[in-house]
Amino acid sequence: MIAVDTNILVYAHRVDSEFHLEARGAVKRLAEGRQQWALVWHCLHEFYAVVTHPRVYSPPTPLASAVAQIDAWLESPTVVLLAEPATYWNDLRELLVRAKIAGPRVHDARIAATCIANGVSELWTADRDFSRFPELRTENPLH
DSSP states (O other), rough: OOEEEEEHHHHHHTTTSHHHHHHHHHHHHHSSSSSSSEEEHHHHHHHHHHOOOOSSSSSOOOOHHHHHHHHHHOTTTTEEEEEOEEEEEEEEHHHHTTTTGGGGGGGHHHHHHHHHHTSSSEOOOOOOGGGOOEEEEOOOOOH
């Protein structure tokens, strides 16, 4: 199962992104495909925070539009929402210690641990920081 990272969701949503067409096409293929794909709750929260933040985008995405975008992704019949299972802390702790994660990089570790704990086979991301977690295969769908 493929999971989609925040940056791909942001690029797919924001028409002013230089990667908009590629990201929108990639997410659309997943959402309209027959195979299950995944959204991590952490990534949806971060998506909303980023696109509606006036210091990140000028103008920011209107709140109603950001909510509508998330609703649209959640309407995909093949989407699976990923949250922390009971084993989450064990997976996160292992990643934090082994990769020496501190500060804001913990967010990526949270996403990686959630994906690993839920059996995600691949995370689509444009963020190279996930290379710190070799247990999780990553792919940049923008190339």
